[in-house]
Amino acid sequence: MTRPGNIYKPVKARLTDVIEESPLIKTFVLVPEEEFSFKTGQFIELSVDGIGEAPFTPSSSPLVTDTLEVTVMKTGYVTEYMHNLKPGSFMGIRGPFGRGYPVEKFLGKEVIILGGGCGLAPIRSLLYALEAVKDKLERVVLCYGSKTPADCIYKPLFSRLNSIDKFETYRTVDRADGEWTESVGVVTTLLNKITVNLKNSVAVVCGPPVMMKFGTIRLLEIGYKENDIYLSMEKNMSCGLGKCGHCMMGEYFVCKDGPVFTYDEIKDTPDIWK
Amino acid sequence: MKYFSINKEDWDRTLEQLMSSYLIFATVKNEFGIDYEELTAETIADISYNIPKPATPLKNFFLPVKENVTSDRDYIRKRIIIGVPNCDIEALKLLDEIYFDNDFPDIFYREKRENTVIISSDCFGIQEHCHCTSYGVKPWSESGADLAVVKKEGKIILRVISSRGNEFLSQLSLVNPLNDNKTVAEIEQEQLNTENLLKEKNSALPDYKSTGRLVNGAAEAVWKKYSSTCVSCGACTTICPTCTCFLLIDKEGFEKVKQLDACQYPGFARVAGGEDPLGELHRRFRNRYMCKYVWKPVKFSSIACTGCGRCIEACIGKINKNELFMELAG
Numbered sequence: 001m002t003r004p005g006n007i008y009k010p011v012k013a014r015l016t017d018v019i020e021e022s023p024l025i026k027t028f029v030l031v032p033e034e035e036f037s038f039k040t041g042q043f044i045e046l047s048v049d050g051i052g053e054a055p056f057t058p059s060s061s062p063l064v065t066d067t068l069e070v071t072v073m074k075t076g077y078v079t080e081y082m083h084n085l086k087p088g089s090f091m092g093i094r095g096p097f098g099r100g101y102p103v104e105k106f107l108g109k110e111v112i113i114l115g116g117g118c119g120l121a122p123i124r125s126l127l128y129a130l131e132a133v134k135d136k137l138e139r140v141v142l143c144y145g146s147k148t149p150a151d152c153i154y155k156p157l158f159s160r161l162n163s164i165d166k167f168e169t170y171r172t173v174d175r176a177d178g179e180w181t182e183s184v185g186v187v188t189t190l191l192n193k194i195t196v197n198l199k200n201s202v203a204v205v206c207g208p209p210v211m212m213k214f215g216t217i218r219l220l221e222i223g224y225k226e227n228d229i230y231l232s233m234e235k236n237m238s239c240g241l242g243k244c245g246h247c248m249m250g251e252y253f254v255c256k257d258g259p260v261f262t263y264d265e266i267k268d269t270p271d272i273w274k
Numbered sequence: 275m276k277y278f279s280i281n282k283e284d285w286d287r288t289l290e291q292l293m294s295s296y297l298i299f300a301t302v303k304n305e306f307g308i309d310y311e312e313l314t315a316e317t318i319a320d321i322s323y324n325i326p327k328p329a330t331p332l333k334n335f336f337l338p339v340k341e342n343v344t345s346d347r348d349y350i351r352k353r354i355i356i357g358v359p360n361c362d363i364e365a366l367k368l369l370d371e372i373y374f375d376n377d378f379p380d381i382f383y384r385e386k387r388e389n390t391v392i393i394s395s396d397c398f399g400i401q402e403h404c405h406c407t408s409y410g411v412k413p414w415s416e417s418g419a420d421l422a423v424v425k426k427e428g429k430i431i432l433r434v435i436s437s438r439g440n441e442f443l444s445q446l447s448l449v450n451p452l453n454d455n456k457t458v459a460e461i462e463q464e465q466l467n468t469e470n471l472l473k474e475k476n477s478a479l480p481d482y483k484s485t486g487r488l489v490n491g492a493a494e495a496v497w498k499k500y501s502s503t504c505v506s507c508g509a510c511t512t513i514c515p516t517c518t519c520f521l522l523i524d525k526e527g528f529e530k531v532k533q534l535d536a537c538q539y540p541g542f543a544r545v546a547g548g549e550d551p552l553g554e555l556h557r558r559f560r561n562r563y564m565c566k567y568v569w570k571p572v573k574f575s576s577i578a579c580t581g582c583g584r585c586i587e588a589c590i591g592k593i594n595k596n597e598l599f600m601e602l603a604g
Contacts, residue, residue, distance in 0.1 A: 007378045008343040010528050050526035054546065076546040092528040209549055236545050238522060241378040244535070245519030246543060248565065249551075251572035256377070271551035 007241055010047055010092030011036070013068065017087055021153040022146075025118055026083055027059060027071045032093055037065045040129040041100025041122055041232060041260045045240050046070055047092035048085065052078040055097075055237040057259070059121035061128035068093075071121035071153065097240035098259050101126050101204065101230060103133065109200050110139040114215045116187050116207025117146055120153055122232055123206050127161065134166050141194055142169040145187030145211070149173055149180045170194070187211060188218040198223045206232040213273040216263055226264035233259050233272065275416070276434040277452035277461075284448040285430040286318045292354065299335070301328045301357030301395065310335075310355065321356060323425035326397040326404055326413070327582060331515035332362035333369060336386045337534065343382055343522075344529045350389045356423065357395040361406045361582040363418040365515030366392075371574045372518060382532075391442050394419035394435070398464050400471050403583025405596065407472040409482040411580045414465045424461050431461065479596055480603045482577045486567040488602040494556065500598045501559035503591030508536030510585035510593075511562065516570075516578040537561045563595070 013036075017029035028046075038044070040062040047053030054076075060069035074083045085091070103126075111130060115123045123142070130140050142161060146152045152171065161167045170190040172183035183190060187207070203224050205215040212231060219229050235247035235254040242256035250269035252258065266272050280288070289298060293315065300321040302311040308322045309329040335355060373383035394415035397404075406413055415422045420439030424431040431452060434440050443449055452458065480488060511517040512534065519542075521535040535542065538558050544550040552558045570578035586594050 005381055006344065007380060008522065008530050008532065010344075010530075012528065047524055047528065049528055050524055052524045053522065073546075079546065208547065234545055234547070234549075235551075236543050239520070242375065243372055243378070243380070243518070244521065245537060245565075246521075246535075248543075248569065250564075251569040253573075274549050274551035 008094070008239075010045070010053070010094045012090045013093050015085055015087050015089050015091055016067070018085065021071060022151045024075070024151070025071060025073045025153050027069050028082065028085070028091070030068045030070065030091060030093070031066065032068060035065065036068060036093065036096075038062055038068075038096035039100040040103065040125045042096035042098050043237065043240070043255075043259055044068075044070070044093050044095035044097065045237075046072075046082070047094075048078060048081040049090065049092065051081045053092065053094070054078045055240065055255070057100075057122035057125065057232070058096075059124045061132075062125060063128065063132055071118065071124075073118040095240055097237070097255055099257065101129070101260050103129050106130070106202055107133060107136045109137065109202055110141070110197055111137060112191075112194070112196055112201055112203045112219075113140070113142045114187055114191075114203065114205045114207070114211075114219075115142065115144045116211035116215075117151065118153070119207030119211070119232070120144055123204070124154055124157060126204065127157075127167075131164060131167075134164065137166060138197070138200060140167045142167070143172075143187055143190035143194075144169065145172045145174070145190070145207075147174045149177050168194070186214065188214055191218055191222060196222065202228045202230065204230045204232075209234065209273045220263075226267060227262045229263040231261050231263055231266070233261055233266070235259075276440075277458055278432045278434070278443055278449045279452040279454075279457075280430050280432070280446070280449045282425065282428050282430055288446055288448060289313065289318050289354075290315050296352045296354045296391075298354045298356065300355070301325070308357075310357070323357065323423060323430075324395055324398040326399065326401050327359040327361065328357065329584075331513060331582070331584065332358050332366055332392075333515050333518065335390065336366075336369065336373075336383055337518055337520075339534045341382060341532050342525075342529060343532045347382070347385065350385050353386075353390045354393065355390060356393045358392055358415075358419060359397055359582070360394060360413055360415045360418075361404075361411055361580040362515045363392070363394050363415045364406075364411045364576070364580040365582075367418050368516050368570070368574055368576060368578055369518060391421070391438065392419045393432075393439075394422040396422055396424050396461070396465055397468050398424075400468060400475065401583070403586045403596075404472060404581065405476040405479055405583055406581035407469055408476045408479045409485075409577060409579055409581045412465070413468040413472060424464075426457065426461070431457065476596075478600055478603075480599055482567070482579070484603065485599055486571065486577065488599060489563045489567045492560075492602055496598065496602065497556040497560040500593055501556045503593060504538070504555060504559055505591055506538050506540060506555065506558065507590060508538045509588040509590065511536040511538055513584040513588040515580060515582055515584070516566070517562075537565065563598075
């Protein structure tokens, strides 16, 4: 996707739709001006003209190549500008970058996914990729946690997934309202609801750092092997090229060596949960 | 190695002629020591040969502090850089690994590299903080540069290091092969003298292998102690020949300006959610050491320090990394 010759130059993409997922989270539907494809779990650098760029893992299916969806939480300077963009405007894309989810390694297995907050964005893309190979999978379980029912994103996704053979979903919120009928509590409590086949199971965790930490600890307690836990790490991936240094996590450039790592690969690296 | 020789007057005249097709930069004495200057016909005679070491690192020629990396590139004029110490040549090898990287080659870096003839200068003598030999770096170049220069008794002696160097010399009519074993032996003796001076001066300093181990095992109290006078100015990383971290700044029209950055600046590693693994001063301070002596050698072929000592000279907090290492070594 990065223009041949210049690794720094973004490709323009037209914003065709903006979907409000929650009060703080929007999904941007983009049509890149040049051919674009990515592997699920890889990320892009998305920019607002003249303002700045930030790393996001697309939330759309890696099998769809004419449009691209990126889900963005309003959490800082650049994302605030993004949230003010209207359909018809243009954004910049560089990438795709990094190592995504190794879907081929999941074949024949059960995949347990822990997602928190906006961490469901990369996971949605993974779910699309898993759906495409569902015949070769044992089972896919999504456990998702958000702060409140209003913060739950991709609401239609859950009923759709539940209708797919081999897929199950569970949701929980930290604070329920009167209409909430599902679980209340942190996302790891959802793991108590399911029985896993440890001999043939992999786990994927994506969410805020604190959730990633306690999610991983719980999976290890349950008995998951360190190399069966896949973590999508969040660091300051600024260039995406393994050069600018901002995302260094020990000897790793998260942008190039990750962002998806097994826990085994990074367990001895300092500050992984910061 | 092949040596060539040219009379100093002929060399100066040759450089003047080369100015029509090259920009020539060379180490020249100034009130603070020596540094690179763009030469004019009048300043060719001011070139300082074989004296360590230019105040600024070589990287500035290839990684400018600020550079638009999306606009159309200017026509690049060929350059010659004369007087590069081997500590900077060794650092350039690491920059090459980062910027020539097969996955994401940087065309801006490549163009500058391909259009520059690098003439290294053997260091005859040492400066207060020079300690290249502690990290396996010699005070003269045998690889990485195109040529190496020694000024000796009214002559300029050139050692061929690369094929580009060889090609460059073949254009120069007044340069002749040096068939004088005595001169070569004298140069080699001078090189060894400098090496011995460096080894003697830095005999208490741990070598690069033990430095990595010591840094990795150092207690938090050590980092707090040595960072107590650090003001996060980033002088150490700016002056470092191997530090290349940068920031991409967005300009209108989806343009990007690449600007030198430093892990010593607050907020360097902060993410949008507010988490910042390098939020505390002593953690940023430690990061530079971990990066250079522990992490970079895992990823690349050497540690990211060539013992130039510039970070010690540049520090306004008077922090001396070698004192830290010696304390760790006990």
